[in-house]
Amino acid sequence: MQIAITILAHNEERRIGACLATLPLDDADVTATVVVNGSSDRTADIVREFEPRGVRLVEYAEPGKSRSWNRFVLDEAPEADIFVFVDGDAVLAPGSIGALADCLARHPEANAAAGLPLNGRSMAFYQRSMLNTQGFFGDCYALSGAFVRAMRVSGVRLPDDLVGDDSLVNALANTDLGADRDFRRGAVVQCLGAGFYCEPNPITPAGLRRQMKRMESYALRYFQNRILSDIMQNEGARMIPGRLANIYCLYLDRLRPRLNPLWFEFDRRALARIRAAA
Numbered sequence: 001m002q003i004a005i006t007i008l009a010h011n012e013e014r015r016i017g018a019c020l021a022t023l024p025l026d027d028a029d030v031t032a033t034v035v036v037n038g039s040s041d042r043t044a045d046i047v048r049e050f051e052p053r054g055v056r057l058v059e060y061a062e063p064g065k066s067r068s069w070n071r072f073v074l075d076e077a078p079e080a081d082i083f084v085f086v087d088g089d090a091v092l093a094p095g096s097i098g099a100l101a102d103c104l105a106r107h108p109e110a111n112a113a114a115g116l117p118l119n120g121r122s123m124a125f126y127q128r129s130m131l132n133t134q135g136f137f138g139d140c141y142a143l144s145g146a147f148v149r150a151m152r153v154s155g156v157r158l159p160d161d162l163v164g165d166d167s168l169v170n171a172l173a174n175t176d177l178g179a180d181r182d183f184r185r186g187a188v189v190q191c192l193g194a195g196f197y198c199e200p201n202p203i204t205p206a207g208l209r210r211q212m213k214r215m216e217s218y219a220l221r222y223f224q225n226r227i228l229s230d231i232m233q234n235e236g237a238r239m240i241p242g243r244l245a246n247i248y249c250l251y252l253d254r255l256r257p258r259l260n261p262l263w264f265e266f267d268r269r270a271l272a273r274i275r276a277a278a
Helices: 015-023 043-046 067-078 094-105 121-134 143-156 166-172 203-234 264-277
Strands: 003-009 032-037 055-060 080-087 111-116 140-145 188-197
Touching: 003 015, 003 067, 003 094, 015 032, 015 043, 015 166, 032 043, 032 067, 043 055, 055 067, 067 143, 080 094, 080 143, 094 111, 094 140, 111 121, 111 166, 111 203, 140 143, 140 188, 166 188, 166 203, 203 264
Parallel strands: 003 032, 003 080, 032 055, 111 188
Antiparallel strands: 080 140, 111 140
């Protein structure tokens, strides 16, 4: 069984070494490719230190996780039985890659398998939510080779300007590349033997700046997901545009900042970016 691990990384010099150190790089059935996109730090240099252990480095000048996901997974990646995806700042629990592969082997009807968050204040909440909704996080999930081949043939792609990949890939896996009405129980399975750890954001000036930037990205993602949810509830996956900015104008009158004081200002900034791109 050939397992292809793809690690998507943008300016992850602080964590990429720890991430790669948790992967089974000496397993003959496993290949690992780090896709570094638009980075301005030493991420690629650190990855090169792992090349003697078989890690492959792919560099794209343009940033954007979804754009890079499309280009590598749908256009360039060799065939594999299982495609595992790991974020460049995630650290996997021992045995996670094998557990994901075993999970999909035991459930040949599944399109995807999810690794679980193993730390953080909201860990238990997220684990319950994932079990109830067949969800997964971009930090650690796997797709069957058959599903990736079906996606390539279908022509369905992630919008290049989408923030993140996991929410939409999850929806596509749960619906067999269809619409919300095609949701299939068992299309995404939770893998109790696979999990990941995320680094808590430190209470330092640099850590707070990173968190502020992250919150604004989350706000933009919130509005993008509302648009994608509308498409998936109606026309379905084959009507997902190449760029969400191309259809922002159709949704501007429906989008308002949330009244939650935690999110209002971030939502306002995100909507300003959407209006500028429309």
